[in-house]
Amino acid sequence: MTGTIGISQDFKELAHFLAELNNQKAFHIGYCGLLADEIYETLEEDFVGDDGKIAFLVARNSYGEIEAAIGVDIDEETAEVWGPFNINATLTVQNQLWEQLMQEYPTLRNFSFFLNKENIKQQDFMNMIQATKTGEHLILGLEKRNFVRVKDIKSTDFIQNDFQAFEALHSAAFPNTYYRAQTIVSRLNEEHILKILKSEAGEMLGYAYYEVDLDRNEADLHYFAIAPTAQNRGYGTLLLKEVVTEIFNFREINEMKLCVEAKNDKANHVYIKAGFVERDLLYSYKFNRSNGMK
Missing domain, CATH: 3.40.630.30 (Gcn5-related N-acetyltransferase (GNAT))
Known part of the structure; x- marks a missing residue:
């Protein structure tokens, strides 16, 4: 047979x-x-x-x-x-x-x-x-039990007045991506969240867009970018730790995974500093x- x-x-x-x-x-x-x-x-x-x-x-x-x-x-x-x-x-x-x-x-x-x-x-x-x-x-992972949460959150939720600066940074950082700035904004709700980091003068320093799926106990960081003028000043690590803190505030989420380009050493350094560890190379x-x- x-x-x-x-x-x-x-x-x-x-x-x-x-x-x-x-x-x-x-x-x-x-x-x-x-x-x-x-x-x-x-x-x-x-x-x-x-x-x-x-x-x-x-x-x-x-x-x-x-x-x-x-x-x-x-x-x-x-x-x-x-x-x-x-x-x-x-x-x-x-x-x-x-x-x-x-x-x-x-x-x-x-x-x-x-x-x-x-x-x-x-x-x-x-x-x-x-x-x-x-x-x-690279597949990077971070478990809630191994992460020290940030107590003082400096980033804020997106408001419409942020759109012009957000759109400019998003378009420059991800010129051929699947979600345009307007698409991201249209998706925002309690589980689709856009965080903005600004200077005291109101200048856009960076942003992060993430989605949580509480039915599957998952969170996806779709976009994360720091303005060129604000890079190498610790803002990337700061914003990433704040976002991870907020994600782990959902009791259903116990672990995060990220898929990043293996050769993007600059960005990957930020993830490693925030506590992520390498799981796989694909x-x-x-x-x-x-x-x-x-």
């Missing part, structure tokens, strides 16, 4: 398989979480299309057990790839899994991968399909259907 490849029909089974592998650096995929319950929620929310189509394929061995899997979180013609996850499948089976995924989504042009540096098997696969390595990224890849394997 031979194995089979098909669409995942059991997200709970799949979530446990992904969690088991993703907690091992040799199989780790950066887009996927570590806890089965959280992975299950994301599968339910992001991997079922409006038409009900499930965007995850699995390969099973002759005993019916999952031995490889791959899925895509789709945004129009672009997809973040969860995988390939492969514990025992042969390279031939993994290639068949990838080829079937391509057939299932013929209009997808661009695929993004995020692999742990110790995931050698999938780095070799990236070379085989002629994907392009686009960057190296490599990002891009695959374009028109350039690589069909």
